[in-house]
Amino acid sequence: MTPSAAPRRPVLLLLSGSRRVVDKALGLGLDVVHLQAPTMADASLDPLCLRSVRTDLLDVPGVVAVARALHEEFGFAGVCSNHEPACAAAEAVALDLGLTAPGTGVAALLRDKARTHEVLDKSPALRSPWARLTGPEDALRVAGEAGWPLILKPVDGSASLGVLKVDGPQDLDDAWQRVQDTLRNGHRYHEVLPVTGYLVEPFAAGEEFSVETFSRGGSHDVRAVVRKLVGGSFVETGHLVPADLDAGRRRAVVDRVVAFLDHVGLSEGPAHTEVIVGEAGVHLVESHARTGGDEIPALLTLVTGRDMEADMLAHACGLPLPAASPPLGAAAVKRYLLADRAGRVAAVDGAAEAAALPGVHSVRIWTGPGDTVRPATASWERLGEIVAVGPDTGAAAAAAERACRAITLRMEEQ
Incomplete structure (x- = not known):
């Protein structure tokens, strides 16, 4: 008697995924077909996937054509991306193949901040000059x-x-x-x-926050309101989870973001929406049909036990959301290391000592001797990060601050 074939695993079409996201998909019992931009392709991911294809992810009609052909071969259960340049193409493919999509063109809409303003102009409550x-x-x-x-x-x-x-x-x-x-x-x-x-x-004066939501059937689950720390060039220098907001201000933030998501038509999957809270109220900055950048989902997992990226993958493929893990702390804080002047790095001291401090969860340094650095004008010019946890946001922030002070960036003499 011929043995029966093993059940086929559902196949996910993933656009521009990191190793972390690919591993999570495999861990959920999914197989992966991967589309990557040629200029950012990671060949080390190819052996993990059923197929890896290099294509221009900004060419949305081209990506849809590629996906149609691959769908004939693999029969995708879902498609998604949490990489900003690929979100519009992922949604277009989902709509074309009849799979779960964030909305009907909402990812592309949010990608274009001018078009987003044009849609908000139709709402007297949400519009702004x-x-x-x-x-x-x-x-x-x-x-x-x-x-x-x-x-x-x-x-x-x-x-x-x-x-x-x-x-x-x-x-x-x-x-x-x-x-x-x-x-x-x-x-x-x-x-x-x-x-x-x-x-x-x-310019909206006030404190900056992001709202991390996960939507199913048009119902929006607010996973966290996150306080953003921002530097002089508008580069994010840290994140605090949960934001230290009183109940009234948190409700005002959540209500405005939910009204925004309803207005633009985001009904499925993750969203990352940025706001500024000041004397004039809650100002909508921008939103994205994806999980938050800067590995914000990892901070949420430390605090809530839920993994937004795993939820995104499962929901896209019609699977139940995975169970939550035990939280590591009631609060988590990330701080970035920045150069205060331009120059060449001679040494980075104190990273091991910082990692050993109470409350510090992780320390990662991305620069080293010989690197040329400058004060950050974009996120990719940050030099490292510290993550700390604690019983509340204040304790976690204090632990992260102590770790920052323990690390010294020494520059070469001019």
Whole structure:
């Protein structure tokens, strides 16, 4: 008698996944077909996948055509991505193949911050002044309506790249020149994160937060409100989970984000929505149909026991969400290491001592002797990170601060 074949594992089409995400998919009992951008491909992932294909993930019709052909061979149970440049293509493939999608074009909408503003303009409760930035006169028009300062930012940017604050008309010519420089796409990741345009909006003063949600059938589960620490160039320098907000302000934040998700039509899977809370209330900054960057999902797992990335993979393929693990602490804090001046690194001292301090969960250093560093103007120019846990946000933040002080970045003498 011929033995029966083993049951086939569901196949996930993953766009631009990291090793961490691929491993989680395999751990859920999924097989993976992987699409990667040629300029960011990781060949070490190829042996883990049924098939690895290099393709331009920004070419959405091209990705859909590739996915159709692969679907004929593998019969995908789901498709997803948590990498910003690939989210629109992943949603388009899901819609084309009749699989679970964040919405009907919502990932592409959120990718384009100008289009997001156009949709919000239809809601008196959610709209705010803005304009596409084609020249200094657009900024002057918004300032005439809302006042100074202003924020200039890419319509399709990421990692805080190219975000500028303009305090008054005297700074506008210099800011416009910097905008044009960014539009020339000379930055490190220009091939996968090209900047194609800018918008202008009022600067919102206040404290910055992100809201991490997971939606099913249009119902939004708020997994956490996270406080963001932000540096002078709008680069995120840390995250605190949960945010130290009183119940009233937390409710105002959550209500506004849920209203926003409903308005734009995000109904399935993770979302990462950024807001600023100040005297004027809750200001919507931007949102993404994916898990938060900076490995925010790992911080949430430490505190809640739930894994947003694993949930994303399971939900995309129609599987039950995996069980939660025991939380490690009631709060978790991440702090980034930054250079305070440009130069070449001679040594990084104190990392082992920092890792041994009470409350410190992990220390990772990404720079070393001989590297050229500078004060960060984008997220990829940060030099390392510290994660700490504690019984509350204050205790975790204090542990992270002690670890930061224990690490010294020594620079070569000029």
